[in-house]
Amino acid sequence: MKKTTAVTLMNYLQGISQDNKEDFSRIAMGAKFTVEPSVQQRLENAVQESSDFLKLINIVPVDEQQGEILGLGVAGTIAGTTDTNSAGRKTQAIHALSKIPYHCQQINYDTHLKYATLDMWAKFPDFAKRIGALKAERMALDRIMIGFNGTSRAATSNRVSNPLLQDVAVGWLKKIEDNAPERVMKEETRDSGKIEVGEGKTYKNLDALVFSAVSDLIAPQFQDDTKLVAIMSRDLLADKYFPLVNQSKASEQVSGDIIMSTKRVGGLPAVQAPFVPKGTILITRLDNLSIYYQSGAMRRTLKDNAEYDRYEDYTSSNDDFVVENYESVALLKNIKMVDAPQGDS
Missing domain, CATH: 3.30.2400 (Major capsid protein gp5 fold)
Incomplete structure (x- = not known):
């Protein structure tokens, strides 16, 4: 020195x-x-x-x-009615209580x-x-x-x-598996160990898979939440699936570590974040993490x-x-594409 x-x-x-x-x-x-x-x-x-x-x-x-x-x-719904002649009104927690x-x-x-x-x-x-x-x-x-x-x-x-x-700490995906296994889909058929997506399969494309996951795995009061996104692994989406959202500075499009697609997957905005495991989609609000x-x-x-x-x-x-x-999450793992992914525009 x-x-x-x-x-x-x-x-x-x-x-x-x-x-x-x-x-x-x-x-x-x-x-x-x-x-x-x-x-x-x-x-x-x-x-x-x-x-x-x-x-x-x-x-x-x-x-x-x-x-x-x-x-x-x-946390969920807060609207309601009360007949105050027989009972008092009750407040609802505006944030999730757990x-x-x-x-x-x-x-x-x-x-x-x-x-x-x-x-x-x-x-x-x-x-x-x-x-x-x-x-x-x-x-x-x-x-x-x-x-x-x-x-x-x-x-x-x-x-x-x-x-x-x-092995440093337990992350979000593992905690969803441990604390809310009912909101995790790892396989399409028992003991198959995978979710196949493509022609001739239960899910013809990623749109069908994501749409079904929202309906089946996320609690009803959160299924139409406009802030839900599909955080997807890089391997599931072709480059054409991700035209970058217009930004004021071109350099920001290159330097950002998250890509927000202008297209949707199963009706949800598609998001590509760093280090999402291969063959994985996490459906949730970003501010739920x-x-x-x-x-x-x-x-x-x-x-x-x-x-x-x-x-x-x-x-x-x-x-x-x-x-x-955990009521507003759905985790899909072991997704295997058997043909090119398709999405609505």
């Missing part, structure tokens, strides 16, 4: 110590510290802003590590930068911003990956055997590791992946 880089790095640490109201010498020596809630909130905002998909779901701070899910979003628990557990977002990279970046005035933006973007992608692929939480995760972070993080529980350690010529950043957050209302 160059001397000028070391000076820039010390200034970077000084800013961190001031923001977190921590003694500079402790941080410079590599002591673990608790990130100030306001700083944690800024990081969470940066993570959400770095992903078009995360902007459409909920990222929610919670005070307690464990509790009952908040039930964000509209006894389903959440549990924010530690996830490590540990990174490092090689000295050579630091030497290159140290010359830029936005040194700290560059580091923060890079970490926020990777945290966003990893959270989406866990949300769609997480099936368990290992004591020590293994990214070699689980490249989609399947949440990531909870425990406020005040983020820990951080910054460490110069000369043995490996790098500067290390150990960051942990207590997170959980939450489905707010």
Whole structure:
């Protein structure tokens, strides 16, 4: 590491110590510290802003590590009548009430930068911003990956055997399978292990499959919800199925991590999000998906590791992946196309 880089790095640490109201010498020596809630909130905002998909779901701070899910979003019907001559009027909860628990557990977002990279970046005035933006973007992608692929939480995760972070935390799809199996379709016929879509099959095309899933798997009061979408895996849709929605800046069409189709599948807007497992469709409102993080529980350690010529950043957050209302979801897995997908326009 160059001397000028070391000076820039010390200034970077000084800013961190001031923001977190921590003694500079402790941080410079590599002591673990608790990130100030306001700083944690800024990081969470940066993570959400770095992903078009995360902007459409909920990222929610919670005070307690464990509790009952908040039930964000509209719960169901509220209209009714009451004969007040014989009984009083009764209010309805405007948000979903559930006894389903959440549990924010530690996830490590540990990174490092090689000295050579630091030497290159140290010359830029936005040194700290560059580091923060890079970490926020990777945290966003990893959270989406866990949300769609997480099936368990290992004591020590293994990214070699689980490249989609399947063993870091339990994600949304696995929670739907565990907590609402009646809203999951994995096969068309018993023991077939697949849902075949195409000519000569029960479902001639994806439209028929999605339409049937809404009618059969989603609770009646949510079937006509205008915010329902079909979040689909990339393999199910040809490129022609996704003309991008017009946006003001062409660059945003390229940089976005979510594609909203102008066409519909089974009457619902088709959405392509990153890391949705192959052969999968999740039907729900986007704001029915949440990531909870425990406020005040983020820990951080910054460490110069000369043995490996790098500067290390150990960051942990207590997170959980939450489905707010299981009545407004339908999960379709193991979909196999036997001919080209078709859709209405």
